[in-house]
Amino acid sequence: MWASLGWFALGLLLLALGGDSIVKGASGLARRLGASPFIAGLVLVAIGTSLPELAVNLHAVWRGDASLALGNAVGSNIVNIGLTLGAAALAAPLLVRWRALSPLLGCLLAGTVVVALLGLDGMLSRVEGIGLMLAFAAVLAFALTHSRNESPELKAEIEAYTATRTDWGLNLVRLLIAAALLYYGARFVVDGALGLGPALGMSPLLLGLLPVAIGTALPEVAAAIAAARRGQGDMVVGHVIGASLFNLLVVVGGMAAIRPVSVPESFVRLEWPAAFVFALMLVPMLRGDLRLGRREGGVLLAAFVGWALLEWWVIRH
Template identity: 40%
Template sequence: MRLASLMTIFDGGLSIRQGMTPVKCDTVRRVPCHRLEPMLLASLIITITLGFVALAWSADRFVDGSSALARHLGVSSLLIGLTVVGIGTSLPEMLVSTIAALEGTPGIALGNALGSNIANVGLILGTTALVSPLIIGSGILRREFPLLMFVVVATGALLVDGTLSRLDGLLLLAGMVGVLAWMAWQSRHARSDDALISRELASAVPAAMPPRQAMLWTATGLVILIASSRILVWAAVALASRLGISDLVIGLTIVAVGTSLPELAAGIASVRRGEGELAVGNIMGSNLFNLLAVLGIAGAIAPFSFDMSGLARDYGIMTGFMLAIAVMGFLVGQRGRLNRWEGGVLVIAYLAYQGLLFYSQG
């Protein structure tokens, strides 16, 4: 089915676009209602799945190309690892939340950022711990956790009025610059127990490539990132409308899980290499980027307002999942380790949260 025809069915049969005249489903290509419904749902699910695949692929191409360009400009591998590669895992969240804010669906923009952080801890970190117990007791992680909690509190203070203004977004982006500068300083002055992180930051930089190829991958990745983000947001809004659930819940669930899949792949790859400590560091870094960069860019480009009742619930749950890292790692069981049973608890808690979200819509 061609995309134009598919959009005609969505806009006419479901009337999800504002300002469109509703069309009865049996007048759209003369398809009966009982046959159109499963076709629409299947098309939306396929579109969302393909959107996630395109997001992940284009983010990798963009990171590869821009990293190679930075190398040609003389930027150090460590700095590239901290910035281009570090932010690269959050590129899907950044683009989706920004496009959602521009399209007038703040629920998806906010839900994606918060939901990705919840998924990072409950689903990604929990699943990774089920594969292999994780070490979380290094000095750098002890420093990063207080920083992460400070950012959680500061971001919550900016959102407590029910708006993400342009000033709020700029403040969050300024905080992101400060965090990157701090991370660069820490990496340059790394002690022996932090050497693993510094080596991995440098080794994570993709292999060199010719300048022309680097420019091609950078441009191609960026174009497909933007296009796939728009398609994903459009399909997610349509699915929410069809299922009768809010944009916020779609952002907290399907969109958040999909954009967090790169972190899952990175986490499992780390533990298979025997570097479980790095997996925890990646999750904390991703959560920092999601709050500071994802919300910061969305707010700076397209400020929006949102329902505070949903924020109070989901922001509190996000904070609770993050605190669970410290409780499980330092107060329960073996100090400095996240065991398999603790990973199982995180996954079960995450699934229970997902069930709560959908139950609250019914």
């Protein structure tokens, strides 16, 4: 058990380092190739923080452990909203000026319902997976189009996210290092988690939902708290909604496109509804004053703890 825990922890560290390196490398190359700093930043906000989860899930699917990957993808969305956003808002109130986030939240809610309906027959097919990935491309195009009219202050904040050196050699090295870190990090996390499963009495599906989803989110939680204290509420909420859409449409869709994914009946009854409820909780919070205060952060954190305890109770019964 202790060896598995050690590999799991090492894998999480490598994923965190790999995620940071790939964002910097991609940012630098995009700027070097003449991409708009605003557009590059917007794309990276949407997908950058989900790349470690994608690496873990691809490795799990490649190993034939699709249930762990499915649990991680959906569990990550609950962790993103309940833990990451809750902890950030509790650390400092989040002021949200990014007007495109409201329709993107609507897309997240609609996408969660659609994926749950697709899973009612117990399977996500390749065609359905490809459809989900195309839906993400459409959502990203919508975000790029509608975010051009945002305030200059918000554009400057997003552009600052891509600020890095643009040397060809440096950024190619960054990407190579990131690829190695993400590969070995994903391998160690999956192997370590599956080794911990018997000791914890957890199935691969629940391993993905709880320890893997929470562990891979910890660097993002720390970054979100730091950004909240700097007054970057738009980036925190943008990361959470963008990453959740990426997990739902690209990670889950990509898994199904590679190989049809079996969806347990219990998953349709509990985990999908939970993911929908967590996203739905943001609707009243982001309407009106577009501000997430400490009270809202506390509510999200309490809901997350309640969900985790419920999942643990289900495991034991």
